[in-house]
Amino acid sequence: MLPEGGKLLPGVSAGLAARISQFASLRYFEPLARHTTFKVGGPAAVFALPKSPAALGEVVGLCRKEGVRHFVLGGGSNVLFPDSGFPGVVISTARLDGIAIDGEYVTAAAGARISELLALLRHQGTRSLDFLAGIPGTIGGAVAMNAGITEAQIGERVESVWAIDSGGEVVRFTRDECRFAYRESRFKVERSPILAVRFSLGGADYDASALLARRAARQPSAPSAGCIFRNPPGDAAGRLIDVAGLKGLRVGMAKVSEKHANFIVNLGGATSADIRKIIDIVRQK
Ligand SMILES: Cc1cc2nc3c(=O)[nH]c(=O)nc-3n(C[C@H](O)[C@H](O)[C@H](O)COP(=O)(O)OP(=O)(O)OC[C@H]3O[C@@H](n4cnc5c(N)ncnc54)[C@H](O)[C@@H]3O)c2cc1C
Structure with missing residues (x-):
């Protein structure tokens, strides 16, 4: 249901939401924590689920035309939304699965x-x-x-x-x-x-079982967004974080993984601010 009062959050008018709803199912103030593997993130003013690739194009076009902030979200496995959420339109591709x-x-x-x-x-x-x-x-x-x-x-x-x-x-x-x-x-x-x-589909085959076993041995299973920092040329960010003594660094309920130092894990109930703070500390070192 559209909240009363016309404006949803800065920049998203009820009129725009109504136009978008011609092309997508809408949810208002949808918690983004539900859509990210980190399991953090506040509400999206509007969370749109376009019904087809063409509909996604229409939604993006409407947002661009009205100068409204928008963000295309896939599986949410490489994003960190703030605890305050997203004051615009998050466009999920979840229904485009052919x-x-x-x-x-x-x-x-x-x-x-x-x-x-x-x-x-x-x-x-x-x-x-x-x-x-x-x-x-x-x-x-x-x-x-x-x-x-x-x-x-x-x-x-x-x-x-x-x-x-x-x-x-x-x-x-x-x-x-x-x-x-x-x-x-x-x-x-x-x-x-x-x-x-x-x-x-050409090219060499890969052994998924072996690769999954390698992942299980090296990577934590707690909620995360995978590797946080890019590897510098010729080195591994995880190794550098480990050498800097930051493995296990904890802020609130977020922690640099003991298993793989380039992963930050949500121990349960972490905030986006906890994770951001760890990222800032690691960057400074
Ligand atoms: C446990 C774990 C392990 C991981 N391992 C790896 C790994 O081995 N290698 C690796 O590369 N990554 C890894 N990742 C990171 C992540 O899974 C990948 O980057 C993944 O491909 C992101 O896809 P997504 O749909 O979740 O994107 P999202 O997290 O939803 O989005 C990521 C970025 O892509 C953009 N985006 C999403 N969909 C679209 C679209 N349709 N059009 C344009 N832009 C779009 C978003 O706007 C955002 O900027 C891992 C993550 C986790 C949690």
């Missing part, structure tokens, strides 16, 4: 879960994307972040990406045009919403 296999290619909508894509491909006997096993989140988030492991990054397997450019047009970008780099892509830099991604 996957279609076409010979040597597979096309996935932005909100398709990595785990679901891998399960479907395995069913077809294809394991070339299995290096992504154990990485939570969605295809859109993974491609925006160029997610991966030491051995491979998702961008290497991208054939093309449909995304909304700065002019509001849906554009099909070839892999070269995506400008993939270490945990980086043009979509992240330009904040261009990804609608769908087509992958090539």
Whole structure:
């Protein structure tokens, strides 16, 4: 239900919410902690769930036209929202989950879960994307972040990406045009919403069981957002944090993991401010 009084929070009018509701299911003051793997984050003024890639484009277009802050959210496994929440429109891709296999290619909508894509491909006997096993989140988030492991990054397997450019047009970008780099892509830099991604299925197979076992041995199981700091060239951020004596550093209910120093874990009831404080302390050291 739309709250009384026209304004939801600074910048989001009831009129805009009504227009967005033509293209998406809406929730008001939705706690973002429910949608992040850190399990922290205050309310989004408006939480929109577009029903199709085209509808996502319409919602983004409406927000851009009215100059309203908006944020495209995938699986929430690499985000930290403040405790005060988000005073704008969070656009979730959760309902955009189609996957279609076409010979040597597979096309996935932005909100398709990595785990679901891998399960479907395995069913077809294809394991070339299995290096992504154990990485939570969605295809859109993974491609925006160029997610991966030491051995491979998702961008290497991208054939093309449909995304909304700065002019509001849906554009099909070839892999070269995506400008993939270490945990980086043009979509992240330009904040261009990804609608769908087509992958090539060629290339070496990976052993998901072995990779999952490696993760279980090295990474904590408590709520987190994965590695917090980028690895500097030729070194590992986790090693540097460990050497600085910060393993186990605790603020409130957040802590630098004892198992992997580049993970901050929520021990249960941590606030975003607790986590932010740890990030600041680690940065200073
Ligand atoms: C336990 C754990 C282990 C992890 N291990 C790894 C790992 O091994 N390697 C690795 O690279 N990462 C890892 N991560 C981080 C994270 O899972 C990846 O970055 C993941 O791909 C993010 O996807 P998401 O859908 O959750 O994105 P979100 O967290 O929802 O969003 C991340 C960023 O992507 C943007 N985004 C999301 N969807 C779209 C879209 N459709 N269009 C444009 N931008 C979009 C968001 O705006 C945001 O800037 C790990 C995280 C956890 C919690």
